[in-house]
Amino acid sequence: FLGGRLRAKVKQDTKESEAMKNGMRCLLRERIIEICDRCLDRGFVHIYNLESLDDLFGQYRALGGNGMATKLIDDVKKLQVK
Secondary structure, three states: OHHHHHHHHHHHHHHHHHHHHHHHHHHHHHHHHHHHHHHHHHOEEOHHHHHHHHHHHHHHHHOOOOOHHHHHHHHHHOOEEO
């Protein structure tokens, strides 16, 4: 009986952990897109935006994010830095 409850608890914890991971990845992706869009719209990038993008993208990748944001970040890195 206890073994079954323990397995159910572990399964639920794993499911919740995966949901948290996926949610964080979505939030990171959204923030990356937001920064990139703002920089591309204004035509230049601040150095602190580049630093933020590097940090955000590193964590996004560590959580299993794909390279979707790579193209946006590459476009931003081509902008003039102010």
